[in-house]
Amino acid sequence: MQGTNVRGTIVKVVAGLFAAALLLLGAPAFGAPAPSPKPSPSPTVRSITISSDTLSAPIVLRSDQHQRPFTAMAGEVDWLAGGTSTLKAPAADKLGPKFTVVSAVNGVDKQTFDLYPLAAGGPRVFRPAAQPDKRKVTAAWFLGRFTMDASLRGAGIPLGTAAPAEGGGVGGGLVESATAEPDIRAMVGDWQRFVGLNGAVVVVIALGVFAIAYAFRRTI
Structure with missing residues (x-):
């Protein structure tokens, strides 16, 4: 039991x-x-705005939406932020079309440069003394990189009739989605x-x- x-x-x-x-x-x-x-903390988003008399409207590249063209354009100007140069100003009739680039972080403008991809003797860049973030720099001219033409084409800017060095661009409206991080x-x-x-x-x-x-x- x-x-x-x-x-x-x-x-x-x-x-x-x-x-x-x-x-x-x-x-x-x-x-x-x-x-x-x-x-999660808000991510830092950089943007580059390209404007010109040859464009009907400015082109905006964002680091979170247009990764490839944004990285290419940032490479054309970031190294000029604190650089020094003794290059003389080229003759105005030798510069060709001007493209003004404004770099911003989270919507706040930081830097501005004037790009001349078709200047005689190679691309040229002008850095104005007056910068959006009020930092102290001198006005200066620089020899631009030979990739400037391809970078602008990749951003959707037509330059002559030559084919772009890199396939495709954002064309001011096409969005290249960033890959989501885990x-x-x-x-x-x-x-x-x-x-x-x-x-x-x-x-x-x-x-x-x-x-x-x-x-x-x-x-x-």
Whole structure:
């Protein structure tokens, strides 16, 4: 009779532990509400605006939407921000069309340059002394990079009839979507919750084994 009671007790204990394990598996993270993830800081977005008398409207390139053409255009002007030059101003009739480039960070203008991709003797760049961010620089002329023509074409600016050195451009309206980066914090949080949940199930099973062993020991 005592053995029957012990077996009944063991069955009840095992059934209770099994039900608890099922509840844990179905409940989110130990049955408690998951902590709210901290908001990610706003990303820094750079932009470059290109304007010219030869364009019907300015062309805007954003670092988060037009990655390739933006990177190419930034490479044409970023190195000029604090550079020095003793280059003399070319003759005005040798410069060709002017393209004014304004670089901004999160919508705030920082730098401006005048680009002359078709200047005689090679591309030229003029850096005005008056900069949008009020930093102190001197007005200066620079020899531009030979990639300036291709970079402007990649941004959607027609220069003569030559084919672009790089395929395609944004044309002022076509959007090149940036590849979304994985949310590392969310992935780590999911992994932690998964490990914690499995740990809880292991604890419940271990308690069940201990209870069964204890019950059998009492029957001996």
